[in-house]
Amino acid sequence: MILSLKKETYRIPSNTILSLILILVDKQTDPSQSWRMIRSQKPILKHSRYQLFALAISIALVVSPLLSQTKERIVSVHGTITEILYALNLNPLLVAVDSTSSIPKDSAPLPVVGYQRTLTTEGILSFKPTILVGLETAGPAQTIQNLKDTGIKVSLFPDEYKLDTPIDRVLAVGKLFGKNAEAEKLAGQIRTQIQSLQLKKTNVKVLFLYSRNPSSIFISGVGTAAHAMISLSGAKNAVTEFSEYKPLTSEALVKANPDIILMPETSAEGFGGTKAIWSINGIELTRAGKEKNIILVDDLLLLGFGPRLPQVLKTLNDKWKQTE
Numbered sequence: 001m002i003l004s005l006k007k008e009t010y011r012i013p014s015n016t017i018l019s020l021i022l023i024l025v026d027k028q029t030d031p032s033q034s035w036r037m038i039r040s041q042k043p044i045l046k047h048s049r050y051q052l053f054a055l056a057i058s059i060a061l062v063v064s065p066l067l068s069q070t071k072e073r074i075v076s077v078h079g080t081i082t083e084i085l086y087a088l089n090l091n092p093l094l095v096a097v098d099s100t101s102s103i104p105k106d107s108a109p110l111p112v113v114g115y116q117r118t119l120t121t122e123g124i125l126s127f128k129p130t131i132l133v134g135l136e137t138a139g140p141a142q143t144i145q146n147l148k149d150t151g152i153k154v155s156l157f158p159d160e161y162k163l164d165t166p167i168d169r170v171l172a173v174g175k176l177f178g179k180n181a182e183a184e185k186l187a188g189q190i191r192t193q194i195q196s197l198q199l200k201k202t203n204v205k206v207l208f209l210y211s212r213n214p215s216s217i218f219i220s221g222v223g224t225a226a227h228a229m230i231s232l233s234g235a236k237n238a239v240t241e242f243s244e245y246k247p248l249t250s251e252a253l254v255k256a257n258p259d260i261i262l263m264p265e266t267s268a269e270g271f272g273g274t275k276a277i278w279s280i281n282g283i284e285l286t287r288a289g290k291e292k293n294i295i296l297v298d299d300l301l302l303l304g305f306g307p308r309l310p311q312v313l314k315t316l317n318d319k320w321k322q323t324e
Contacts, residue, residue, distance in 0.1 A: 072177070075124055076101060077116040077134035079299075080306035081157070084170055085133075087186055087307055088179045096127045098134070102300055121146040133173070135159045161228030165305040166190050186307065193310035204320040205238040206230045207258035207288065210245060211271040217280070218245040219252065225303040230262065233316035250282030257286045260293040260323050262316075264303065268296050295319050 073095045076082040082101035085091055096111045098119070103109055113123050116138050124132065124147060131153040138144060138156055148154050157172055167187045174183020208220035208230065220226040221242040230237045238256040246252075261277065271277060274294060283289035301312050 071130060073127070073129045073131070075113060075127060075129040075132045077113065077119060077132060077138045080169065080304040081133050081135065081173065083300070083304070083306050083308075084173045087170070088174055088177070088182045090173075090177055090179065093177075095129060096124070100300065119143045125150065125152075131155065133157075133176070161225045161305055163194060163232060163309075166307050166309045167194075169305075170307065190307055190310065197310055197313060199232075199234045199313060199317045200321055201234050202236075202317075202320045202324045204235045204323050205257065205259045206235045206262050206320075207238040207253070207256055207260075207286075209248065209261055209263045209267065209277070211263075211267040213270060214272055214276070217248045217271060219248045219256075220245055225305065226262070228305075229302060229312070229316070233313045233320065235316070235320045248280070250280075253280065253282040254285050258288045260295060260319070261288045262302075263294065263296055264299040265296045266299050293323055 072093045074085065074090070074093045075096045076085055076094060077098040079098070079100035079102060082094070082097050082103075085094060086104060086107070091107060094110055096113050097103070098116045099112050099114060100116055101110075101112075111127065113119060113127070116134055118140070119138065121143050124143075129152055132138075132147055133155045135158070136156045137159050144154060144156075155176055157169055160168070162168075167190050170183050170187045170190065174180050174186075208224075208226035209217055210220065210226070211217040219239055220237070221239050221244055222237065223243040224245065227237050238258040239252070263277070268274065268277065274292075274296075277283070277294065278289060278292065288294065295316070297312065297315070300306065301308055
């Protein structure tokens, strides 16, 4: 390589250049060893340490971003974040995802590290990630701390349920991985879709049901993603007496008297399908049970508050208007 400083030309050996790069880019390299390597070189023309340092800075400014991008190994532990990574064409850097993530059909499958709330340190470390991304709901806390202690960067975004949440998440992920331009474009598209929504406020009472297995089923109170989705789409939550989720009882079901049941698709399947739902004790006394009013929505689409939020809000609002 040729270096020109103060009208003087220096020919720098390739080994010297590599050593300089290691000094500023490779964190595992001992700088003192690299400098000894440099000084042991026999350049054609003598050059000072300051001139070498100036060269190193120039090289590192160009090489470091490239190296950091090619070395990045991402583990995503939330379906919405995974969806955004694909939307921003960052999926080649993904090495593993969690069980809430959906991989596009035309993309290669990825290993699964488990459910985002029950992660294990060893399971994640086995994929040698440089960064873990997800929402603040990821856990348990000890696993997250263990990963930080190993030097893995952990970026967990707020678990919010607002109309602008998809925009905020897209911009945050874009900023984190240097995809600002792409993120701004996608955020602009989502913003336009939100602004074009014409959602009608209705008096429809919606009961959100969630099932982990056939033997248990929960209903949503306030302060949940389900409650926010019901409200934002123009309906009313049939249960407002408590926050978060509580086990369903026949008394609570009859008291709520929902007009329609809202449920994630996997929950409905796991519970036994609509036939099992209509056999829940007390549901036959509600309007939803009498008229068999139910809507099943993809889990991530319904509760993820991701880039497709405008679409699901319109779908739900159309259903509420039909039910009213």
